[in-house]
Amino acid sequence: MKKIQLIIAREYITRVKTRAFILLTLLAPVLYGLLIMIPILASRSGEQSKQIAVVDESGIFHDITSGDKNLVFYNENGTLAEAQKGFVANKENYYILHIPKDFDIFNPKGVEMFSSKNAGIGFKSAVDSILENRIRDLRMAAYHIPKARMDSLHVDMDIPVRKVTEKGIENSSSGANTAAAFAGGFLIYIFIFLYGTMVTRGVQEEKQSRVVEIIISSVKPFQLMMGKIIGIALVGLTQFAMWIILTMILTTITGQLAGGAHAAPDMHGMHAHMGPGAGAGGGMAGAVSALSTLHLPILIALFLFYFLAGYLLYSSFFAAVASAVDSASDMSQFMLPISLPIIFSFAFISNVVENPDGPIAFWLSMVPLTSPIIMMARVPFLVDSPGGAWQIILSMVILILSFICSTWMAGKIYRIGILMYGKKTSWKELGKWLFYKG
Amino acid sequence: MENIIEARNISKTYERKQALKQVNLTVPKGSIYGLLGPNGAGKTTFIRILTQIIGPDEGEILFHGKPLVREDIERMGYMPEERGLYRKMKVGEQIEYFARLKGLTKAESYEAIRYWFTVFDIKDWWGKKVEELSKGMQQKVQFIATVIHKPEMIILDEPFSGFDPLNAEIVRDEIIKLRDNGATIMLSTHRLESVESLCDHLSLINNSQKVLEGRIHDIRHSYKESIFELVLAGKEHVLPDVSALGYELISSVADDEENLSLRYKAAEGTTANEVLQRFMPVGNIVSFKEVLPTINDIFIKIVRESAK
Numbered sequence: 174m175k176k177i178q179l180i181i182a183r184e185y186i187t188r189v190k191t192r193a194f195i196l197l198t199l200l201a202p203v204l205y206g207l208l209i210m211i212p213i214l215a216s217r218s219g220e221q222s223k224q225i226a227v228v229d230e231s232g233i234f235h236d237i238t239s240g241d242k243n244l245v246f247y248n249e250n251g252t253l254a255e256a257q258k259g260f261v262a263n264k265e266n267y268y269i270l271h272i273p274k275d276f277d278i279f280n281p282k283g284v285e286m287f288s289s290k291n292a293g294i295g296f297k298s299a300v301d302s303i304l305e306n307r308i309r310d311l312r313m314a315a316y317h318i319p320k321a322r323m324d325s326l327h328v329d330m331d332i333p334v335r336k337v338t339e340k341g342i343e344n345s346s347s348g349a350n351t352a353a354a355f356a357g358g359f360l361i362y363i364f365i366f367l368y369g370t371m372v373t374r375g376v377q378e379e380k381q382s383r384v385v386e387i388i389i390s391s392v393k394p395f396q397l398m399m400g401k402i403i404g405i406a407l408v409g410l411t412q413f414a415m416w417i418i419l420t421m422i423l424t425t426i427t428g429q430l431a432g433g434a435h436a437a438p439d440m441h442g443m444h445a446h447m448g449p450g451a452g453a454g455g456g457m458a459g460a461v462s463a464l465s466t467l468h469l470p471i472l473i474a475l476f477l478f479y480f481l482a483g484y485l486l487y488s489s490f491f492a493a494v495a496s497a498v499d500s501a502s503d504m505s506q507f508m509l510p511i512s513l514p515i516i517f518s519f520a521f522i523s524n525v526v527e528n529p530d531g532p533i534a535f536w537l538s539m540v541p542l543t544s545p546i547i548m549m550a551r552v553p554f555l556v557d558s559p560g561g562a563w564q565i566i567l568s569m570v571i572l573i574l575s576f577i578c579s580t581w582m583a584g585k586i587y588r589i590g591i592l593m594y595g596k597k598t599s600w601k602e603l604g605k606w607l608f609y610k611g
Numbered sequence: 612m613e614n615i616i617e618a619r620n621i622s623k624t625y626e627r628k629q630a631l632k633q634v635n636l637t638v639p640k641g642s643i644y645g646l647l648g649p650n651g652a653g654k655t656t657f658i659r660i661l662t663q664i665i666g667p668d669e670g671e672i673l674f675h676g677k678p679l680v681r682e683d684i685e686r687m688g689y690m691p692e693e694r695g696l697y698r699k700m701k702v703g704e705q706i707e708y709f710a711r712l713k714g715l716t717k718a719e720s721y722e723a724i725r726y727w728f729t730v731f732d733i734k735d736w737w738g739k740k741v742e743e744l745s746k747g748m749q750q751k752v753q754f755i756a757t758v759i760h761k762p763e764m765i766i767l768d769e770p771f772s773g774f775d776p777l778n779a780e781i782v783r784d785e786i787i788k789l790r791d792n793g794a795t796i797m798l799s800t801h802r803l804e805s806v807e808s809l810c811d812h813l814s815l816i817n818n819s820q821k822v823l824e825g826r827i828h829d830i831r832h833s834y835k836e837s838i839f840e841l842v843l844a845g846k847e848h849v850l851p852d853v854s855a856l857g858y859e860l861i862s863s864v865a866d867d868e869e870n871l872s873l874r875y876k877a878a879e880g881t882t883a884n885e886v887l888q889r890f891m892p893v894g895n896i897v898s899f900k901e902v903l904p905t906i907n908d909i910f911i912k913i914v915r916e917s918a919k
Contacts, residue, residue, distance in 0.1 A: 382695040384695035390662045390687070605626075
């Protein structure tokens with residue numbers, strides 16, 4: 174046992190000390206934070222106001238306004254050609270909106286915008302939606318519909334779903350469940366690939382550098398293989414723990430900044446293009462309450478289980494195959510069939526999230542090759558549904574039995590494979606190695 | 612003499628090829644034991660069984676007279692033919708890792724590393740990465756990693772391959788020193804001449820079978836063919852007619868120093884004294900010796916015979 178600890182320690186320390194690990198650990202949450210921060214910061218620093226000269230030959234849009242101090246429309250009384258001379262002065266943020274003389278609100282064609290540089294998609298759609306609103310108002314006026322009545326037609330529904338359980342009626346959030354399902358399934362997918370690849374590379378490195386024969390003259394091949402797999406699992410858990418901690422710190426910071434940003438004047442029309450970040454400040458309270466309906470401790474515990482078990486299952490395959498081939502290029506023909514179930518289950522996540530109690534979801538979450546990802550996507554819906562517990566437990570038991578079996582088989586193949594050089598290996602060959610003795 | 616290793620009826624078959632067939636070997640404690648044979652004869656398979664990397668299909672190995680057990684692995688040091696190190700690891704950390712896998716504590720391994728770094732005069736290598744070292748330097752590290760835990764039994768597979776002559780000499784000296792300090796060394800090679808002067812015992816493996824084993828001295832004497840070499844001062848001599856006695860002149864060569872070097876194959880059982888008596892009257896004998904076959908000669912002879 175002492176020796177396998179040494180192997181685990183070496184596998185762990187050499188990886189945790191690498192620049193790549195430190196960078197990935199620190200940067201991933203920062204990148205995630207930036208993903209949220211950039212649009213917020215952009216909206217705050219986008220203080221430069223944009224001037225739009227309206228050359229309105231139709232006279233319909235002469236009083237157009239944006240309601241945003243950074244987007245200023247003003248009437249250009251001259252012709253289009255005269256307005257375009259403004260570009261010669263090379264004004265920054267200078268735009269011309271040209272509305273033709275024969276503009277018809279029921280056939281809104283011929284409107285053009287001119288700019289000195291490329292207009293951003295956010296800016297363009299802001300202007301688009303201002304014009305759309307304006308035209309809609311004009312059409313309503315043409316149909317003699319009072320604006321107040323039109324506004325009253327706008328409906329916004331968000332039906333609260335309440336769950337009837339033995340404990341009574343509980344709040345539930347299918348939105349939060351769906352998000353958690355996608356996040357869980359996706360993370361498992363990433364982790365299995367990320368750390369499975371590390372196992373593959375580690376085994377290949379030992380085989381190619383021929384260091385393996387020295388090690389297995391001190392420890393059993395199985396100990397070496399398991400030490401590597403466990404060491405890398407700990408690397409994964411460390412990374413995961415660091416990500417959680419760093420993300421919590423960063424979201425707290427961004428949350429506060431986002432709160433500030435929300436108070437700033439909203440940029441009309443650009444709101445929709447800023448993604449979740451823009452709403453983060455206001456949505457924070459909602460998100461927190463939605464999170465509270467999730468059973469977060471159970472979810473995290475189950476995530477850790479499915480990550481570890483799924484990783485153990487797949488990394489034992491990866492280790493076995495990596496031991497059997499001589500070069501990285503031979504590796505690919507074996508990697509694809511092994512990776513297929515992971516990719517397959519990844520593709521099924523959205524199907525499962527849509528119908529978490531359907532037969533496809535059920536069976537895929539029982540089959541050990543797909544269950545780590547699929548079950549993780551079902552767990553948010555299953556934890557407090559009747560009969561959910563036994564499904565989760567059954568799937569866990571099947572998975573545990575499977576990885577015990579797979580590591581045993583992998584050990585058999587590995588101990589032969591790592592000493593085999595210069596021979597092209599086939600699946601048939603690997604099968605035979607299972608039954609070698611000694 | 613006490614035996615450190617006794618291999619009894621070891622057989623091993625891979626898929627279709629029999630690698631070892633009923634091999635019995637006895638390695639005396641404190642010897643330098645040469646495991647010789649052509650490529651593919653089964654040497655590496657035998658060594659892997661000895662180091663418990665693989666198991667035999669049949670037979671058993673006794674270590675100090677008792678069946679070999681897993682724990683014995685810590686009392687052995689093994690340098691495989693295909694050697695390797697972790698390229699990204701530092702030299703000191705790497706040797707420490709190997710030492711601790713062999714059961715040394717951290718403090719013990721540090722002490723041992725310091726000793727060997729002094730012996731090889733490489734004290735400033737501790738923090739260097741393996742990939743920064745030349746091939747020859749890596750071989751030194753590899754050798755240290757093999758003997759770091761003071762093993763009683765050191766097994767070196769093709770120890771001199773990959774070493775330049777200078778480093779080969781250093782390793783050779785260290786092997787002798789380790790033997791003098793009580794270790795037993797088994798070295799396997801297909802380059803017979805490189806071990807003839809180093810080993811005191813050897814066995815020959817050919818075609819999965821042991822064909823010869825014993826002390827080198829005994830083996831050479833048992834294969835001697837009564838060939839004598841004598842060197843006479845001066846180039847012109849009237850040689851006695853010895854054909855009646857069953858002697859056969861093999862070669863007669865005048866060397867640079869105006870001496871005549873003669874080789875005779877005498878009848879079986881002829882002693883050196885008898886030969887000397889015949890030639891003393893001829894002239895001044897500068898040197899005289901009985902020519903023993905080299906291990907190479909014996910090996911070729913045996914392999915040729917078995918091929919017939």
